[in-house]
Amino acid sequence: MTKKPTPSFYLCDKEIRIFDPQERRYEVPLNVHKPSRLTDISDCDYTVSYVKEPFGLIVRRKSTNTIIFNSAKAAPLIFADQYIQIGTVLASKYLYGLGEHQDKFLIDINWTSRGFWARDQAPRVNTNLYGVHPFYMNIDKHGNAYGVFLLNSNAMQVDFQPLPALTYRTMGGVLDFYIFTGPSPIDVIQQYTELIGRPYFPPYWALGFHLCRWGYENSRNLKEVIKRMRDSKIPYDVQWNDIDYMDRHLDWTYNTKNFAELPEIVEDLHAHGQHYIMIVDPGISNQQREGTYPPYDKGLKEGIFITDSKGGKPIVGRVWPGDTVFPDFFHPKAFSYWHDLAEKFHKQIPFDGLWVDMNEPSNFVSGSEDGCLYNSLNYPPFSSPAILGSKLFEQTLCPSAHQNLSSHYNLHNMYGYSETKITAMSLEKILRKRTLVISRSTFPGSGVYGGHWSGDNHANWDHLYYSIPEILNFQLFGIPMVGSDVCGFAGPTNAELCTRWTQLGAFYPFMRNHNNLHMPDQDPAVFDEHIQNAMRQVLLIRYSLLPYLYTLFYNSHINGTPVLWPLFFLEPNEETFTIDQQFLWGNGLMISPVVRPSTFEVKAYFPEGSWYDFYTGTKIGSTGLYMILDAPWDKINLHVRGGTILPIIEPDVTTTASRKKKFGLFVAPDTQGKSKGELFWDDGVSLDSIKSGKFTHLIFMATEQNVTSQVLRSGYTLAAGMYLGHAIICGVQKCPSHATANGKPVKFQCESTSQV
Known part of the structure; x- marks a missing residue:
């Protein structure tokens, strides 16, 4: 076992590795961003200790003495070739993450389990789904957050106990933990994305x-x-x-x-002014006449395809075109292979993005057309009851299949990640501008290259809520x-x-x-x-709100902040920890949807502070309380948090047309009459606009007397066409007699009843 501080975002995060020094074992081929220098642990808000019998590691938050990781009082460490177990006590029952599963946001830790093995399975509860994310966030009694990431891509089961505690049972690799000490939930996500990208x-x-x-x-x-x-x-x-x-x-x-x-x-x-995206699956037909289907001919010639464990021939499964073989996207020639196919097809159909589906990978036969050999990879000694099906090769490839870096047993959960990465890199080179790749299967780091949709959901109210x-x-x-x-x-x-x-x-x-x-x-x-x-x-x-959403994505890309927030990110308490029928765009706009049929009102929680109805500008003052809101069939409830300025734009039928329209501001003052907002703006597509400085970045500030803007950057050459057409100012205590913009009189309306 080795322990070393591996601070990422704040230089105070922790890596804990447990491995066999006598044997070289498979480790995840993910390029995590470790810092170039270490930091003195005395400068960080945690302490690390261990006990020898039974062996256990203990990490505490120094400022509160709260447990962050404690394997000494949980399930014992077991380290075998295809079974590794370790447990940890949790700081509280407020646990989130560990996906991909269909469930409530707050994990039920009352003797439940979750399986981790990428599977082509339409979403349903208590089932391992398309992606694998062994990362969780826990909130302690002080409202502080911390995160734990196990960098392990093998099949896994996590068991939860109401102590509160959890136990990892992974079927290979090593234990490579990263601990992020926050202390806020936003800090934890920033620290995590600094590591994975x-x-x-x-x-x-x-x-x-x-x-x-x-x-x-x-x-x-x-x-x-x-x-x-x-x-x-x-x-x-x-x-x-x-x-x-x-x-x-x-x-x-x-x-x-x-x-x-x-x-x-x-x-x-x-x-x-519109765009086009099409689907591409990883399965390549091997049934076409030689010389007539380049995706197979070229892949076979270059040895791109995943091979069986018997004779080194491409392993054959079955998907939509019939018998198929599967590219190994970790192969050193995978990029040139996939890029060349995409580039040639783009000349026929000039697509703007790609949808990569069936990339768990999915297989309509279990293992291969020839079945799977009876060995320890296909029939491992530990069979997780939390993983759907009795065998790992159900609806996918034989785990014993060979890939360039290791066996499919080790790399299965990264197949979607590897395809997304190669696809995004290919499109970037072909299109020479930003694009969109949406993948069904994901793994830590997938977000660096694209997005995700939740798969083959059902047209029912439960799936709307989930x-x-x-x-x-x-x-x-x-x-x-x-x-x-x-x-x-x-x-x-x-x-x-x-x-x-x-x-x-x-x-x-x-x-x-x-x-x-x-x-x-x-x-x-x-x-x-x-x-x-x-x-x-x-x-x-x-x-109309896309300038705000786009700015949130800019900050996510630069700083790692999330685009959507659960309410407890804004106000951590026992009320908000369980709320998952409301959410926020950033910290400024709260969405309270209807999630059940024949419902025309919603019970919405309002965190402490001032809130303003997006439609009317009417103020709601809250000390942290629930309210019953009307929800007619043609409306979703939206509220802007006091202290926020939302950049908006005149909408149109396409973003291309809307981007030529005038901007606006929605000003929602806090209890002190102040508010602040931000706008990032570039041409919307360039790969290098941030690096080259070809963007405009504005900060908006408002008091009871005026609204001002500060230009942080004015590098977007078409910014001269950015005009402010209107501003909606809420919480106006007394209607003014006149208004000016840049010193010149402007027309205005004021409603004393709604104070807008």
């Missing part, structure tokens, strides 16, 4: 509304959807295609019969660009569900409406006029 900065257009379905079937139907969306004047930025655009489900092809007009459709989208904990968890995991299929993927939706889901989805970081094959259309334009109006209204609100 800051989240990527999406292009501005990616924050618009995305539309997809499996089953457009042909160019004619696709064009009809695009036309009715435009005719309805519903904001709409990105059109997607699922696998039905392909020729026989073959990657890097399109059906030149059913989708003959696809190149022209994409060009038309671009002409209207989308909120899912998205909040991925803020902890360093993947803020995340969303859930609006209106539901599997099963038919209905007008009420789809309206409420569109209202909620308008405040996902990544917003996409997507549904399943043979299901009725559910794009907004297919509904009646009243439903369309409700959906249009909330999308226009989203588009």
Whole structure:
């Protein structure tokens, strides 16, 4: 065992490694960002000690003497070849993270377990899902937060005990723990993302509304959807295609019969300031005639594919095109292989981003077409009851399969990460601008390269609600660009569900409406006029708030701060620790959606301070209390926190059009009459705008007398076209007799009743 301080963000975080010094073992091939210098532990707010019998490590917060990690009073350390166990006492029952699972945000620690093994499984409770994130945050009785990350990619089970405590049982590798001492939840996430990599900065257009379905079937139907969306004047930025655009489900092809007009459709989208994304799966058909399918021919020639453990031939599974082989994205030639395929196809279909699906990897047969050998990798001595299925190779590849760096047994949980990384790097080189890669399977560090959606959810109210904990968890995991299929993927939706889901989805970081094959259309334009109006209204609100959301993503990319906050990030107490039906954009905008059917009011918690109704500007003063809010079917409750200035913009049907409009400010003063805000603005797509300084960065400040701005950077050359068209100022105690902007009189309205 070795212990050494490995401070990341604050130079006071801790790495604890437990390994066998006599044997070289597999370790996770993730380039974590360790500091170049160490720090004196006496300068940090923790102490470290250990006991010999039974062996245990103890980490305490120095300022409060609170336990952060204590394996001496938990499950004992066991270190075997394919079974490693260690436990730790927790500071409290308020535990979050450890995904990917469908559940409440607060983890139930009353003798429950979670499995960690990437699986193609539609979301359901008590089941390991698409991604693996062995990171948690715990909040102690003082309201301080700390985080623990186990850098281990093997199959794993975590058991929870109401002591409170938890126990890790991992099936390989080493124990490589990183402890982040916070002390605030935001500090913990900043420290964690400093280690695994800051989240990527999406292009501005990616924050618009995305539309997809499996089953457009042909160019004619696709064009009809695009036309009715435009005719309805519903904001709409990105059109997607699922696998039905392909020729026989073959990657890097399109059906030149059913989708003959696809190149022209994409060009038309671009002409209207819109964008296009398509799906690509990792499985490559090996059934095409030699010399006719470059993805297979080239991959075979260069040895790209994952091989079996018997004769070194590509392991054969079965996915949508039939028998398939699987690229090893850790192979040294994987980038050139994938890049060249994408570049060639981009010349046919000029896509703007890619959707990488089925990358757990999924397999319609268990292991391979030839089964799996009976050995300790395919049939390990420890079989986790918390992992779905009786065998690790169910619906995926044999763990004994060979990859460039190690066995699939060790690398399985990183397959989606490795594909996302190679895909993002390829698109960056091809497009030479920021893009969007959305992946189903994720691992720590995936957020550096792209985003995530919650997979094949169902069109029901439970899945609408569960989308909120899912998205909040991925803020902890360093993947803020995340969303859930609006209106539901599997099963038919209905007008009420789809309206409420569109209202909620308008405040996902990544917003996409997507549904399943043979299901009725559910794009907004297919509904009646009243439903369309409700959906249009909330999308226009989203588009008006995109400058604020974009600035949040900028800060996430630079500082590692989350884009969405649970309420306890703002006010940590026993009330907020359990709330997962409300959330915030940053620390300024609170969203209180309806999550149950036939409901026209919501019980919303208001953290202490001043809050302002986004629609009316009416003030709500709170000492930390619940309120019952009206929630008519065409409205989602939004409130702006006192002390905040939100940068807004005049919305339009695309972000391209909206970016040419005038800006505005929503000024919400605190109890002292002061407020502050921020705006980051560039061209929305350039790769190097931050590094090259080609951006404008403004700070807004307001008092009871005036609103001012401070220019921190003015490097965006088109910033001269940035005009402030209006400002909404709340909490005005007395209506003024006149108003000026830059010393010149301007028109204004003031409502004494609402004080706006």
